[in-house]
Amino acid sequence: MNRGIAVARETRLLERVAEGDHAAFRELYESMSRSIYFYLYRILRDESLAEDVQVEVFTQVWKGAGQFRGQSQVKTWIFGIARNLAMNALRKHRHHANIDDYRDIADDGQPNPEDADRRRFLQKAMDMLSDKHRDVLDYVFYQQMTYQEIADILDISENTVKTRVFYAKAALRKAIGKLGVKRDEI
Amino acid sequence: MKYDAATLKEMIPLYINGRLSDSERAAFEAALASDPALKQELSEFEEIAALYPDIEEEIPFPSSDRVFSRIMDNIDAQEKKAASPDGPGVLFEKLVDFIRATFFSPRIAWAVAAVQLVLLVTLVGTMPDTQDFETLSSGGATTETVLKINIVFEEDAMEKDIRALLNQLDAGIVAGPMANGLYVIELTQSPSPDDVLKTLMDSKFVRLAEPKY
Incomplete structure (x- = not known):
């Protein structure tokens, strides 16, 4: 869906949510729950904690819909709520990310072993990134956000986001080097 | 282009x-x-x-229906709590909503400010000359205590953010930063330690806060 159309649709849905429309709330939830859960899980690395925070995020969306002033997009507003609640949960649970929490991608069933190896190396390298760097790559390549949208959520400048994306990529290259693999070998 | x-x-x-x-x-x-x-x-x-x-394939997405049902239960529970007549938190939230709604209009805000000014002038003008009250600081027992807290701020916390947070709590830095980034802050306004710590830990600019004994 064209992003402009999606933005208008999300705004309309949130307006209906503010009027207490349960069907609109469900629709908004269905359109965003997967990306919000992905986001929370990548920060918290804990299934049940991510789910608990997701429940809280959408509860806040329901309660706060009437206060939304349209100064940002609905999507970035909800991600802002998710980020704040995730950071609070992180502090409370002192749940530190651990590289071992990630499972390797199994080679079984992959159609092409060379592709599987390449992805496995790259993913291992990505797991070695700092939360900040992994986070910004997630925003760009999973959430498909623009620099400005990311800047709105993180409350930093657009230029800082741009710089961070390229630092993240450089860090990924470095991590690949640490794994003892040259780029052209993967 | x-x-x-x-x-x-x-x-x-x-x-x-x-x-x-x-x-x-x-x-x-x-x-x-x-x-x-x-x-x-x-x-x-x-x-x-x-x-x-x-990466997405590895994320254990929960059942969408189950989570939505939890969300609705959570909303119901919070709304029931809000509807309870004797909930002090609810009254406070209603008061905040009222203030927000009222002061959203600049005209009303100016009118209220004008009324406050008139009241202030009237009250000061009619105050008795003799002082028949005693301030806490004028002697006798005081309930003021000093609360010291060890605190580490987030790396990306800006000075203005830290200052705003400390101002909100009426707190000041009395020591630090130490080599490990630790500061000690002090509050003197009869604070409730639990509330202060909650405010600090809820702030996105604070990594760690604990009472200093």
Whole structure:
């Protein structure tokens, strides 16, 4: 869906949510729950904690819909709520990310072993990134956000986001080097 | 329109996501045809983007229906609590909502300010000359205590953020930073330690806060 159309649709849905429309709330939830859960899980690395925070995020969306002033997009507003609640949960649970929490991608069933190896190396390298760097790559390549949208959520400048994306990529290259693999070998 | 090399490089992630405008995309593709470095950079970013379907596959997404039902239960529970007549938190929230709604209009806000000013002048003018009350600081027992807290701020917390947080609590830094980034802050306004610690830990600018004994 064209992003402009999606933005208008999300705004309309949130307006209906503010009027207490349960069907609109469900629709908004269905359109965003997967990306919000992905986001929370990548920060918290804990299934049940991510789910608990997701429940809280959408509860806040329901309660706060009437206060939304349209100064940002609905999507970035909800991600802002998710980020704040995730950071609070992180502090409370002192749940530190651990590289071992990630499972390797199994080679079984992959159609092409060379592709599987390449992805496995790259993913291992990505797991070695700092939360900040992994986070910004997630925003760009999973959430498909623009620099400005990311800047709105993180409350930093657009230029800082741009710089961070390229630092993240450089860090990924470095991590690949640490794994003892040259780029052209993967 | 032609873009410089740095701008073209910045466009790569947006190009991959399809977030460039038609004219930007056309300019980017034209540059791509004649710039091997840009092409190489694009292919490296594409490789990162290609990881995401696999990453997504590994995320244990919960049942959408179950989570939605939990959300609705949570909302119901909070609304029931809010409807309870004797909930002090509810009264406070209603008061905040009322103030927000009232003061949202600048005209009303000015009118209220004018009334307050008149009241203030009237009250000061009619106050008795003799002082028949005693302040806490004028002698006798005081309930003021000093609360000291060890605190570590987030690396990206700006000075203005820290200052605003401390002002909110009427707190000041009395020691630090130490080699490990630790500060000691002090509050003197008869604080409730639990509330203060909760405020600090809820702040996105604080990594750690605990009472200093």
